[in-house]
Amino acid sequence: MKNITRDTDKRLMSGAGKALALSLSALALTTTAYTVIPRAAVAQDYAFSSVVVEGNTRVGSDTILSYAGIVRGQPISAAALNDAYQRIVASGLFESVEIVPGGNRLAIKVTEFPMVSRVNIEGNRTIDDAALGSLIRTSERRVFSPSVAEADAAAITEAYAAKGQLIATVTPQIIRRSGNRVDVVFDVTEGKGVEVERLSFVGNRSFSDARLRRVLATKQAGLLRFIVGRDTYDEERIGFDKRVLTDFYTSRGYVDFSVLSANAEFSRERNAHFVTFSVREGQSYDFANTTIVSQIDGVDAADYQRAMNLRAGQTYSPVAIENVISRIEKMAQDKGVDFVRVEPRVTRHERDLTLDVEFVLSKGPRVFVERIDIEGNATTLDRIVRRQFRIVEGDPFNPREIREAASRIRALNFFSNADVNAREGSSADQVVVDVNVDEAPTGSFSFGANYSVSDNVNLVASFSERNFLGRGQTVSADLTTKLDDGTLRFNFVEPAFLGRDVALGFGIGLASTQPSYALHTTRTAYVTPSLTFPVSERGRLRLDYRFDLSEMVLPSGTASSSLPSIVEDDYDLGRQSTQSVGYTYSFDTRRNGLNPDAGVLLSFGQEFAGLGGDVKYVKSTAEVRGQMKVFNDQVTLLGVIEGGAISSSDGTMVNDRFFNSSDVIRGFEPGGIGPRDGATDTALGGNFYAVARVEAQFPLGLPEEYGIKGGVFLDHGAVWGLDDETGIEAGSADRTFRTVAGASIFWITPIGPLRFNFSKALDKQDFDKEQSFDLTISTEF
Incomplete structure (x- = not known):
């Protein structure tokens, strides 16, 4: 905090050691002392022919007399004189007040409070000036x-x-200036934050303390307590933790779960908290029979049966119930049936821990949306918030849709707080939806470095804005560079093109890259627009076009004859242009699936080059990715199967083929497997690749707040195939699968996530290039 410029000499400051410490108490004392009528004359009445005000400079005498309520010449008692004094003091304008009667003359002597010339906050480090300044009412050019x-x-x-x-502790101090002015200083002594020394649970049988701690926003103080900010005690955060604990259990079938209490106790030294959550788990239930019944004339329940995506044996989840209700309501709207209310009636079977759910369709009240009012969005345009609603003014009111809209608004991450509430409108059948939001920062700039064993160190600078000009658009740019190569990219995304659920993307970039396995550098300039839109509840389709210019460059003094012959042929072609169109279909249940412990991602895409330009090929890629948590969420299992193929009537070029990396098969260098040139031992890439990866991640028994866990993995795959195998290392282009086993250490740190891979090739070829250790780190300064 900036220090006040003190224009008084040091004698004033040395005196402040005594005077400033007593300043506020002195002010308070002076307002309680005034000259009164002698005690013997308390019952006496007075009449003053003259009433004068002394000592006032800013406040007018008439104003002070109006506070006093004393009229010249009229009798006034001692009690009324005291009341006059109290009214003047209560005005809050005066540091001291005296009422001095003398014969027929009454003198009202006042000392006005000084004006504030400057306000400063000193000693604050944890909370900045702007945040604290917004909390105080003392301000410059106002009466202290x-x-x-x-x-x-x-x-x-x-x-x-x-x-x-x-x-x-915060101590307000004043520094007196000339002209009845003061500087006000709030002296802050921060001290040490009261940490959460231990987080524990009582009543949990199905999930360990360590697993439940990972759910909570509050964290135990640990090794990184000097960086991690969530290990301090915050009562509001504890309230949030109660809700997330409830969501965690109920999504796993524990219908009777409740948080009985959350107690925080001070340590003996009063420098730490011990927080204990007392819970009642109950039993986990599964769905049994699910049916639909209609109580609406002319509506057949059988027509809505396909909305039922619950199956017997599936773990109960309130999210699953909500999804069925939402699907039924959507089908009703599509069929022109309004004001449908769907009520789930649950029958519990204690013996086998199952639930029968009957969805009853009935007519709800005829209520319409009168209007949607949005407030607090100083930057974000109204239409960005409004398009999160699936309803408009005049549509039937649906409470569920309002709740879902509120969730979508919060999911934008444009606001620090978003409240959506409905209230009665101009009549009983009209509803006004109020949306109150608080803007949050949406832009970021970072400068740092990326490091990996294969690529060494890259300097990175990036800028991103998720809500460009309040339009909900994403703009990003990043620069990655090292001594001999780098990339510069710019991307733009409009998430609601033409007001539809269609994302329009546009990317442009320049790149100069030299892989560790190649002698040549590839320079590329590209532009690629795209459209992404939903085709099902969890499926999305992306259509894209790409145009690029690329050329191969050799280091100064290097002859093209030093290149492998197949690469030299590509080099001799000079600058090449490529125009391609493609599509990618993805089906993702990882975030919005019904099972909180599992998820699947399916992806398939193709790229067709040759509609224009010099290069022709068809490239296809596919991926299946799954995740599951077992052993009460202590162990995470991951599995990936992926592959790709490229073909061309003119023969594929080296820059378009598939190369191995740590993202394909671990345990080998980039380009460490697959077709190789027999003379120069240079990786040439393959027309095909396929790999299966399985991995398990698990705790190592260390305190959860350290963010360290372990893992084991097994990779099995290959890169193979060339159009022309002349001069190729014997067997390198064959479809020979390699197998790699390894162990990992994961460390989540405030400066970035680290992964240490230790691997051993169990099945390899003599010409392969192994890499038994790999470290990846991403750091931002």
């Missing part, structure tokens, strides 16, 4: 008030308490 200053100090103290620094 001790009570307001004390209230401001209390507000600052509460802000620190919310961040876990319960022993922070």
Whole structure:
């Protein structure tokens, strides 16, 4: 915090050691002392022919007399004189007040509170000036008030308490200036934050303490306590933790789960909290029979049976129930049936721990949306918030749709807070939807470095804005560079092109890359627009076009004859242009599937080059990725099967073929397997690749707050195939599968995620290039 410029000499500051410490108490004392009528004359009445005001400079005498309510010449009692004094003091304008009667003359002597010339906050490091300044009411060019200053100090103290620094103190001090002015300084002594030393649970049998701690936003203080901010105690965060615990259990079938209490106790030294959650788990239930019944004339329940995607034996989840209700309501709207209310009636079978669910269709009240009011969006345009609603003014009111719209607004991550509430409109059958949001920062700039064993160190600078000009658009640019190559990319995404659920993307970039396995450098300039839109509840399709210009460049003084013959042929072609169109279909249940412990991603795409330009090929890729948590969520199992193929009537070029990397098969260098030139031992890439990877991640028994866990993996795959195998290392272009086993250490740190891979090739060829250790780190400064 900037120090106040003190234009008084040091004698004033040395005196401040005594005077400033007593300043507020002195002000308070002076307002309680005034000259009164002698005690013997308390019952006497007075009449003053003259009433004068002394000591006022800013406040007019008439204003002070109006506060006093004393009229010249009229009798006034001692009690009324005291009331006059109290009214003047209550105005809050005066540091001291005296009422001095003398014969027929009454003198009202006042000392006005000084004006505030400057306000500063000093000693604050955890919370910045702007945040604290918004909490205080003391401001420049206004009358100083001790009570307001004390209230401001209390507000600052509460802000620190919310961040876990319960022993922070704030002392308001004043520095007197000439002209009845003062500087106000809020002196902050932050102290040390009160940490959460231990997070424990009582009543949990199905899930361990370590697993439940990973659910909570609050974290135990650990090795990285000097960086991690969530290990301080925050009562509001504890309330949030109760909700996420409930969501965690109910999504896994525990219908009777509840958080009985969340108690926080101070340590003996009062520098740490011990937080204990007492829970009641109950039993986990599965779905049994699910049926649909209609109580609406002319509506056949059988027509809605296909909305039922619950199966017997599936673990109960309120999300699954909500999804069925949403599907039924959507089908009803499509059929022109409004005001349908879907009520799930659950029958519990305690013996086999199953639930029968009957969805009853009935007519709800005829209520319409009168209007949608949006407030608080200083930057974001109204239409960005409004398009998160599937309804407009005049549509039937659906409470579920309002809740889903609220979730979509929060999912934008444009706002720090978003409240969506419905209230009665101009009549009983009209509803007004109020949306109140608080804007949050949506832009970021970072500068740092990427490191890997194969690529060494790259400097990285990036900029991104997720809500460009408040239009909900994403703009990003990044630069990656090292001594001999680099990339520069710019991307733009409009998520609602023409007001539809269609994302329009546009990318442009320049790249100069030299892989570690190649002698040549490839320079490329490209532009690629795309459209992405949903084709099913969890399926999306992306259509894209790409135009690029590329050329191969050799280091100065290097002859093309030093290249492998197949690469030299590509080099001799010079600059090549490529125009391609493609599509990618993806089906993803990882985030919105019904099973919180499992998810699947299916992806298939093709790229067709040759509609224009110099290069022709057809490239196809496919991927199946699955994830499952077992052993009460302690172990995460991952499996991936992927592959690709490229073909061309003119023969594929080296820059278009598939090369091995750590993302394909671990345990080998980039380009370490697959077709190789027999003379130069240079990787040439393959027309085909296929790989299966399985992995298990698990805790190592270390404290959860350290963010360290272990893993084991097994990769099995190959890169193979060339159009012309002349001069190729014997057997390198064959479809020979390699097998690699390894172990990993994962460390999630505040400066980025680290992964250490230790691997051993179990099945390999003599010409393969192994890499038994790999480290990847991403750091931002």
